[in-house]
Amino acid sequence: MAKDFFEIIEQYDTLALFRHVFPDGDALGSQFGLKLWLEEAYPDKRIVALGDNENADSAFPISDTISDEALKGACAIILDTANVDRIDDQRYKLCDTVIKIDHHPVVESYGDLNLVEEQACSTCEVLTKLLMGVKDTCSKAAASYLYCGLLTDSQKFSIPSVSAQTMACAAWLSAQGVDISALNHQMFATDLKSFRFEAYLKNTCTIIDDQLIYKIIEQEEYERFGLSFIEAKDKVNAFAGISGIEVWALFTRNPNEEGHLYNGSLRSYRKTINDIANEYHGGGHKLASGVKKLTRLDIDELLSRLMKRIAE
Ligand SMILES: [Mn+2]
Incomplete structure (x- = not known):
């Protein structure tokens, strides 16, 4: 699976990352965690994170912009989104290839490549497992976004889909310097x-x-x-x-x-x-x-x- 993923993305100069509408911590965490990781790994590629800012948690960066023209011939990576209707920015259709990375029960296998683990408790878990197999380390910033998705979708590591694999991913992210206490506060403190x-x-x-x-x-x-x-x-x-x-x-x-x-x-x-x-x-x-x-x-x-x- 990892091999197919990297074989595809290496062919493209532009990678466009999409999330679901009304994004949660997992949708945003997987999108921005992957964006930073890819920017570190492929400094010459153009990597954009797309989606409406209005309903997104302000703890995450604002989305990038890209022209329709630039999306043609790009590779779309769609995160945490079970079906095409929920993809935020339907311009994913302009892209040349579509990769789906998700953990929801499969309703539509809309990707040319589908990396879906239904038993994983978050898309960030699927992604962390993929990335930790490629390089031994990643930046603290990328790890922190991925940890946010793990933390929020697992409801602080408390639901039945939390597994040894979830904890192994959390341990690896923690080793990259994630500030666990600060992220807990940031994601769960109420106003x-x-x-x-x-x-x-x-x-x-x-x-x-x-x-x-x-x-x-x-x-x-x-x-x-x-x-x-x-x-x-x-x-x-x-x-x-x-x-x-x-x-x-x-x-x-x-x-x-x-x-x-x-x-x-x-x-x-x-x-x-x-x-x-x-x-x-x-x-x-x-x-x-x-x-x-x-x-x-x-x-x-x-x-x-x-x-x-x-x-x-
Ligand atoms: Mn999710």
Whole structure:
């Protein structure tokens, strides 16, 4: 796999790195970690990281720009993105070759080369494994971006997909000088408006049979706390880590959607939920999925499906 990857990229003068829309720490970490690594390894190549800056965490650099003309004849490397609809910047289609690097369950093998490890807990893990086999060291800056993806997608190394391989990758990155404590703070420290919003979620959520927690949140509610739709829908883990709770969910009114429907984030302690999420315009990982375009009736139906799953 590594051999194919390097054989392909070595043929191109321009490498364009893409991520998914609404990028998380793994999408951004893999994109910028790979960008720095490639710039060190191939100083003569042009390497660009693309994607909308508006919804990206400001802890990461802003995206590069590149003309359509320059993308023609380039190699696209698409990170952490299961299906083509979610690729941020559809101009990947202009590129000559497409390489997919991912860890999501395979729904579309859209790459000319697909480096996908479904059992890996992050794309940064797939990437670190690839890169640590090539050179003994990398820069602290590249390692720090990759570590961010490992840390965030694994929820601080706490979910079932964390393996000996995850820890080996983390150990190798740590040996490159990553400041583990500073990155933990940077990725997980909350601001006061989020702290107040999470307290509100905990005070107003609904608990079904002491097994499922959910909250339906309206636009005026999150705006009252100074949060955007994107920031609000991210707070599902305010309900995480509670003994006895199997599934938790946050449904957030999407002001950008025709008809103002709800997007939802679903999380599960151990029961598979992505098959159910697939039926509600969503999908994702076994224990962490998203759903969208839901009416209140859809939400009721989805909640009863989840309760049935818990009982199975
Ligand atoms: Mn990921």
